[in-house]
Amino acid sequence: MSLDDIRLLRDAFGCFMTGVTVVTTVAEDGTPIGFTANSFSSVSLDPPLLLVSVSNRSASLDHFTRGRGFAVNILSEGQKALSNTFARPSEDRFDGIDWSAGPYGAPVLSGASAWFDCSLERAIEAGDHTILLGRVEGFEAGTAPGLGYYRGAYMTPAITALSAEAGPRVVITAIIENEGRVYMTDDGTGGIQLPEIRVDRSGARAALSKLIAETGTTAEPGLVYAIYDDNGRGLQFIAHLCPARDTRCTRGAFVSLDETALGDVTDPAQHSMLARFAAEYRMGNFGQYAGSHEAGDILSFARG
Structure with a gap:
């Protein structure tokens, strides 16, 4: 090629x-x-x-x-x-x-x-x-x-656009990963969190690209790993799994998701998602989560 x-x-x-x-x-x-x-x-x-x-x-x-x-x-x-x-x-x-x-x-x-x-x-x-x-x-x-x-229904670009207009505010987050290590930033309270960005009129894909660029990593936009609603804040979160070629970054750091690192993740939804990612990475078999920040369903990426 x-x-x-x-x-x-x-x-x-x-x-x-x-x-x-x-x-x-x-x-x-x-x-x-x-x-x-x-x-x-x-x-x-x-x-x-x-x-x-x-x-x-x-x-x-x-x-x-x-x-x-x-x-x-x-x-x-x-x-x-x-x-x-x-x-x-x-x-x-x-x-x-x-x-x-x-x-x-x-x-x-x-x-x-x-x-x-x-x-x-x-x-x-x-x-x-x-x-x-x-x-x-x-x-x-x-x-x-x-x-x-x-969520059990087919979606097209037109339907997705209408849902975005009528639904909650959307936040894009990225699990930027290299050989099991994940890029994390300071959450301002002494803990760590995944990078996030609010979606504006330029759309979700543009927001993801901007988010990755701000981290200074070598990641590429990847597949959707989780979609969940935070009903208390009226936000919908879309988490993308983005592979990085190495651990270079301009701020933040790549960390191994051991018990100590997971204990520093203060957001309960991110903590749960990263704990699942760490377990799935060890097994080499990933699923996609859809639900709320409290409960939902995990779907296999592919089925035969």
Whole structure:
């Protein structure tokens, strides 16, 4: 891949990271296979790597771990029915579906917002899931808005914008991570906290980019790790998990999330979220939290 390709790949990862996807491959006999996944994650830009996870209970697991590769199709806002089709048990989920083989051979769905066709770099057992690490061999990002999924309902850019106008004030926070260490700042009371920024008219993505720039870290905007409401303050928090290439920063510091560090986190919601992150990092299997600052649900990033 050229540097221009890598830049486009970075932009596509950033734009579609929290979208609804269909992960596909082909069986040994050439039969197309796929399942709906709530999200996937970028791992590296050089070389270009991404990952998805498949439940060990999935009937299609062996096809993905023994195949030569897989594709991640980011669905567009008009493909809710397609998402439901690949989420339900079926002998032939591709019946009546328009698709073609990608550059590396995995099924690419027509009308998707973007797709990544990958060779299988490695399959990693991780608890009750298997992580598929893929090297991007080809990709394409279109102009169709992506389809999202939040609190049991599909979301589109238009719906999200209306919700933001009618809903609580939104605060972006970032879990900027490097090899298990997380970037923290002084909370002004002798404790530590994650960096935060209020979303203004420029939007959530611009706010996240500004927040990362202010930290002086080498982090990239990443996937949504948690969404929760603080009803007492009328705020909604969106926490992004942002990988950093190293621990350089202009203020604050990267800390290991041991008991001492967690004890210095004074905000109860951040404390709970970081304790979960530390546990999930040790297991190598992450989930997405949605709820309030007191209670909610954790969804696997991908399911088979």
